[in-house]
Amino acid sequence: MQCTMYSIPTAAIQEGGIAPTPTAFPQSLEERHSLLSSPSPKSKEPLMDAGTSSLSAAPGSGQGIREPLLLKNKSPRWHDQLQCWCLNFRGRVTVASVKNFQLVASVKPSHNVSxxxxxxxxxQFGKIGKDIFTMDYRYPLSAFQAFAICLSSFDTKPACE
Incomplete structure (x- = not known):
């Protein structure tokens, strides 16, 4: 799974980084567009330039464009005893399922993220019983964004792709 979070800049996961917080709900499509292309109160740079196809400028580069946060599946590790690829859910997920996943930030080396x-x-999202799942999320995602991502996992059939 890969998620592109246009509302969250990659810089949000850097030390001291912040995710922009909307202060009002847009009433029209024009307002939504202006929210994406105009500066936020805390930042003098727009989140992204609607007329730009490449979002490659580094945060604070002065070009006024910040890359969206990209989330990707965490790579599993080989478990010698079980002879399979595994993810460590730290006891939060108890049932094996193709729906189980963990997302981490996918950043370029130029972003200087440790x-x-x-x-x-x-x-992270995973099965804990018959038709029962658990979801854990952290900054910079909101509960709404995390829940929407998890819901989207039910719309695919990984075994058929």
Whole structure:
């Protein structure tokens, strides 16, 4: 699974980084567009330039464009005793399922994000019983964003892809 969080800049996961917080609900499509392309109160730079296809400028580069946060599946590790690939859910997930996943930030080396920060699980979702799942999330995701991502996992059939 991969998620592109246009509302959260990659800089949010860097030390001291912040995720922009909307202060009002947009009433129209024009307002939504202006929220994406105009500066937030805490930042003098727009989140992204609607006319730009490449979001490659580094945060604070002065070009006024920040890359969206990319989330990807955490790579599993080989478990010698079980002879399979496993993810460590730290006891929170108890039933094996193709729906189980952990998402971490996918960042370019140019962002100077530590390896430890890149390995931190931002969202994990997994099965704990028949038709019962658990979801854990952390900053910079909101509960709404995390829940929406988890719901989207029910719309796919990994074994058929």
């Amino acid at each position: 390896l430890a920060e890149q390995e931190k699980v931002i969202l």
